[in-house]
């Protein structure tokens with residue numbers, strides 16, 4: 001079992017399989033990076049899988065594949081199946097922008113993917129276009145419909161930004177409710193790669209908007225998830241992820257692995273250790289040692305709760 005210095009059990013690994021993305025979301029990658037990491041520097045799926053086995057053998061029970069946009073990486077279904085085949089009761093999930101999902105949802109489900117989070121910031125074509133800097137809405141909705149059709153468990157991720165999509169919170173909630181899909185509103189996390197003019201809504205702002213139309217009860221933090229859940233009178237549940245909250249990090253159960261093999265203990269700080277050399281040299285006990293070092297070094301708290309604090313991490317590299 002992996003337990004850090006603050007007595008948190010770390011059982012969740014997020015793997016960013018690529019930093020590349022076909023969107024340019026203003027809060028994440030508003031401009032194409034100067035250069036992409038050359039492909040030979042990325043760990044292959046076999047190499048990533050070597051680390052996955054170490055993580056699972058040490059107590060990781062939940063794995064999420066993310067990016068960049070994970071569907072841009074070829075043979076993703078094969079990677080999903082490798083993990084599923086190693087331990088079929090692993091909680092195997094993915095986060096995607098949904099734009100390419102229509103053609104892949106069934107293949108992913110058949111390969112062992114259990115759950116999928118799809119980012120949907122707007123139901124308005126122009127708004128979605130403005131935020132992602134691309135005309136995306138139709139493809140994303142097609143992706144969501146296909147994921148529903150093949151029976152994947154779905155959540156929708158929304159990042160509410162002032163004067164862009166903050167007036168759509170109730171519409172997005174309604175969209176989720178009609179399909180019985182949980183919507184999770186994520187507070188915008190300030191970072192040095194995002195468009196500097198963005199102002200995110202706080203969890204408090206979001207709840208205020210929803211309380212104008214609905215009564216709900218607070219169900220508290222869901223075990224193993226960063227999300228605080230609320231239940232409406234009709235039974236529908238929605239979530240809010242509040243990294244600015246002072247107690248947010250006390251529930252943290254995760255570490256992150258980038259496509260290049262950097263193991264990252266916290267989305268906020270620059271610290272990371274590379275497992276690439278160990279994995280490429282087949283030094284699996286070396287990689288396991290680095291895993292333990294990362295758990296040991298995991299910081300107690302991010303700093304978003306401070307005034308004007310911003311992360312230097314590129315979320316498209318770390319997978320958000």
Ligand code: SAM
Nearest residue numbers: 027028067068069096097119157188189319320
């Ligand atoms: N491309 C996929 C997607 O957009 O779902 C997966 C990668 S993306 C980095 C993972 C999640 O991080 C998405 O739900 C996205 O909305 C969220 N995200 C990215 N930048 C963020 C930011 N600055 N603040 C809050 N959430 C962010």
Ligand code: SF4
Nearest residue numbers: 021023025028068097
């Ligand atoms: Fe791409 Fe996801 Fe970042 Fe948007 S949030 S730019 S879709 S990686």
